[in-house]
Amino acid sequence: xxxxxxxxxxxxxxxxxxxSLNCTYSDRGSQSFFWYRQYSGKSPxxxxxxxxxxxxxDGRFTAQLNKASQYVSLLIRDSQPSDSATYLCAVxxxxxxxxxxxxxxxxxxx
Amino acid sequence: DxxxxxxxRYLVKRTGEKVFLECVQDMDHENMFxxxxxxxxxxxxxxxxxxxxxxxxxxxPEGYSVSREKKERFSLILExxxxxxxxxxxxxxxxxxxxxxxxFFGPGTRLTVL
Numbered sequence: 230x231x232x233x234x235x236x237x238x239x240x241x242x243x244x245x246x247x248x249s250l251n252c253t254y255s256d257r258g259s260q261s262f263f264w265y266r267q268y269s270g271k272s273p274x275x276x277x278x279x280x281x282x283x284x285x286x287d288g289r290f291t292a293q294l295n296k297a298s299q300y301v302s303l304l305i306r307d308s309q310p311s312d313s314a315t316y317l318c319a320v321x322x323x324x325x326x327x328x329x330x331x332x333x334x335x336x337x338x339x
Numbered sequence: 340d341x342x343x344x345x346x347x348r349y350l351v352k353r354t355g356e357k358v359f360l361e362c363v364q365d366m367d368h369e370n371m372f373x374x375x376x377x378x379x380x381x382x383x384x385x386x387x388x389x390x391x392x393x394x395x396x397x398x399x400p401e402g403y404s405v406s407r408e409k410k411e412r413f414s415l416i417l418e419x420x421x422x423x424x425x426x427x428x429x430x431x432x433x434x435x436x437x438x439x440x441x442x443f444f445g446p447g448t449r450l451t452v453l
Contacts (some may be wrong), residue, residue, distance in 0.1 A: 261441070263441060272444040275442075321440040326440070327440055329381050329382040330381065331379070332381060
């Protein structure tokens with residue numbers, strides 16, 4: 230069974246600090262990795278995608294991928310109260326599907 | 340921008356009713372998906388489709404069926420609604436052959452079965 234694991238949280242981070250979210254996956258053949266943000270009562274929206282080992286930066290967000298260790302992480306710099314949401318990690322399988330983690334709830338405290 | 344729309348944001352139905360949830364995408368995507376999302380359980384795949392008139396079972400297809408008569412439209416059908424089908428239903432689409440499996444979501448339908 231292919232799995233994606235995330236700490237459910239909640240993860241509480243002071244405003245302005247760095248929030249670090251982690252995800253591990255079981256399928257070594259996975260090629261695409263995604264972070265989605267989901268506000269309460271809303272649908273998931275893509276915030277980062279990463280396909281190769283290393284870091285990928287987009288504004289305040291940095292995704293990190295380590296295929297050898299089978300983990301992917303998301304760093305949010307200068308955290309804002311508007312970043313409070315549930316963050317879903319998703320990993321591709323070989324059939325155009327995504328395998329989803331259960332999500333980490335992030336709370337940014339003013 | 341990719342746009343995925345769902346027919347209703349909120350829906351209340353009675354046990355035993357037949358329920359239709361509609362999803363339409365305007366980006367000519369080949370792949371379409373239906374998920375349900377419940378607290379603590381994450382996203383669970385119900386059915387997906389790679390092309391018109393094609394459908395594949397996901398992880399939890401029992402009690403559901405789907406229809407894809409046109410490329411842009413993917414319908415989820417609850418043949419006889421039950422209270423345990425009360426949930427948030429999310430439709431998503433993705434392009435095939437783009438090298439990425441990124442999925443784009445509709446706004447969701449919160450279904451309550453009484």
